[in-house]
Amino acid sequence: MPSVAALLREPARPAAVRRQRMAPWFAVGTVCFGAFMGQLDASVVTVAFPALQRQFHAGLAGVQWVSLGYLLALVALLVPAGRWSDRAGRKVSYLYGFVVFAGASAACGLASSLAMLIGLRLVQAAGAAMLQSNSVALVVTSVPGPSRRAALGVQAAAQAVGLASGPVTGGLLIAAAGWRWIFLMNVPVGLVGVVAGWYLLPRTRQRAARGGTDPGGMVLLATTAAAAMLAISSLSGLGVPAWALAGCAAIAVAAGAGLWRWERRSAAPLLDLRALATAGIAPALGGALCAYLVLFGPLVLFPQVIIDHGGSALDAGLLLTSLPAGFGAAAVASDRLLPKRWPNRRRCSAGGLLAAGCAAALAVPAPHAVSVVLLGLLGVGLGVYTPANNAEIMAALPAREAATGGGMVNMTRGIGTALGVAVVTLGLHTGTLLADRSAGPALALAALAAAALAAAWAGSHAVRAPAPGATGSGQPAGTDGQR
Structure with a gap:
């Protein structure tokens, strides 16, 4: 029977891969499997809400916990998973994350009750935490400094492709085979990710020092x-x-309040509040939260609105595709199209303001064609915002804590995504109480516009560079990508 040490040993890449000039980008491509997988699952589930309501004879407020339970578990586990990965090795954590996520997805596809499905989604979230806490860290430690913003844009684009594929794929699967296949389809993607990660991801070179855990904080x-x-x-x-x-x-x-006091006194805090204050990244993390609230909210809102008006899950999926498609296009192309002299803060301001304007405009009744354009432009704004905001955050953190920092980024994204589900559901329910079918969507979109403005404000605040002698993740440092 293999020992624990053997199970945690990171395999080296083949020499033929390691010597390739494109080796860093092979690692980025592998990370994109996880980014794609997580976002595909997120957007597919929201399209399935009406089908789950019919299957389990439940209301939207109950079915939303298929998404919320997953997101809350993800939020709780991301930073601990990132901290463990910084110490034990990011590659091995990433590979096991694929295994857990794919196995739990298969079990979700066989769930016989809503409670069982929600419980299995918590297990799925544990695998997703191992993937997502490492995604940003693996990019910034594998790619040379000058190319890192572009690499983060590619990773964000992979997330967008997953989001874009989810609504249409989910609509087709639900119509042709039923909701269970929205989970079962994750299994082959996970298998591909494990094989690709084994051969293409570099071993971890810089590891954080061993330290305590913070179960109380978690x-x-x-x-x-x-x-x-x-x-x-x-x-x-x-x-x-x-x-x-x-x-x-x-x-x-x-x-x-207890969390705030506990983390300030903990010897190994889950959320290092002093480090956040020193790096000055708290506003940028708040911006990431707001951006994902705005990104995810429409994915919950429009399927409900379209199906209430006699449409289908496929109709909703086709309409929603423009949002993540715009996000992905902007995440990849904005580095080339926007002026090179624009700092990250200006990019964040421009992207957040565009998103806010589009969210407000969507509240005005319009033909589907207009909504498609506005959703696409909303995605463009968020696609400009997200890579620039991520680059600002990671540049302020030491390279040895890259996965912990990536875990904090993804934790705030998870909170924002959960709030996107909850805020939209609250807006729709408020409209029902007012007996006005148009009031609920309008209230939800007003909340999304306000969140986009908050993201623009937060992204315009500079973060501090790492202290002298510390190697920032955004600076040319580390040679993880060479192993």
């Missing part, structure tokens, strides 16, 4: 996020008594 973070989402879900029609709603809100506030 419990408090999960409690804060879950209680807050339960409170919002209760307001969205979950059907719980008022005392339960008040209790959830009180627990969220108390756990949040």
